[in-house]
Amino acid sequence: MRILFVCTGNTCRSPMAEALLRKLAKERGLPLEVSSAGVAATEGIPISRHAEAILRDHNIDDVITSQALRIDVVHESDLILTLTQSHKQHVLRIFPEVVGKIYTLKEYAEDDEQVLRDIDELDSLYATLTMNRALGKPVEHQDQERLFEIQQRIPSFDVSDPFGGSRADYDVAATEIRTAIDRIVVKLADQRN
Template sequence: MKHILFVCTGNTCRSPMAEALLRKLATERGISLEVRSAGVAAMEGTSISHHAEAVLRDHEIYDSLTSSSLRSETVEWSDLILTLTGSHKQHVIHNFPHAADKTFTLKEFTEDDERVLKDLQELDSLYASWELKRALGQPLENAERERIIEIQQRIPSFDISDPFGGSKDDYDITAGEIRTALDRLLDKL
């Protein structure tokens, strides 16, 4: 059974919606998965937002979800870490460099353009190397820094929009983005 972890900021909007939606969609397709979510700046035990809860009810999901902080035990538990933005991904790689090979944004993991995938693989390797050098007190070489910038400018954005503080419509739009990516994820699995 594959263990999938979704990561966002507060674990009250995007990642719990992704967690609950994937759990339901996987069950409907007969795919056996364990799914969790966490936040890089979560306040442990906080309820998910009212709009996120309403969106899930619209999808006939009545799970009682509360926020969890991203912890090493959860990172170790996961086979695949899917973040909702590139900055969440960078946070995971910065704090858990050993998990770089299993950490992706949700949209990038479901990307199928080979050129984009090659760039992403190189960028991840450069980020992991950078974090390792930083931990060892070594500077990043100028050529590496320039290569990171070059690749960043070339690849598309893989961020899921943040509905925090927005209307129910904003949450519906975000849930639609997530649902589209989750359908592609399940096709890939």
């Protein structure tokens, strides 16, 4: 299975998620290919020093440099995990065909059935509205209302952005990422068995 993490610059959150999942998958014998990219990334930038320090604290010495989100990487991925809802919406605007394989990291780790149904409906509505706008079709008022209703009910699934912050800011983001990844590894192991 190929998993792609997506954030903004691909120097903080998504590289931490990539390296942490790669390590845990290897430890648990899960055959995963893990990579990351950024929606506004410049190619070849090293990860931030705080992100690198956090990975060293987890005994990870992967050399990760930024890469921009590209069509080939998106289409080759079996699962796309974004670090925020806005990253997810950005990817869906460009690649609406990935609607069935894209989630925020925390969404994919979620196990509340009602929340998961709401997320599926929200994604479907968002993809439909985006496609209709692109085709010049009018947006149905009831679809827009339903979208807002679901958005109000769903908890935030964003991982905090530590960019430009202190080591403590990176620790907070890394904890959020690690907590979600721990749940995802269990979920993927269960799916495999």
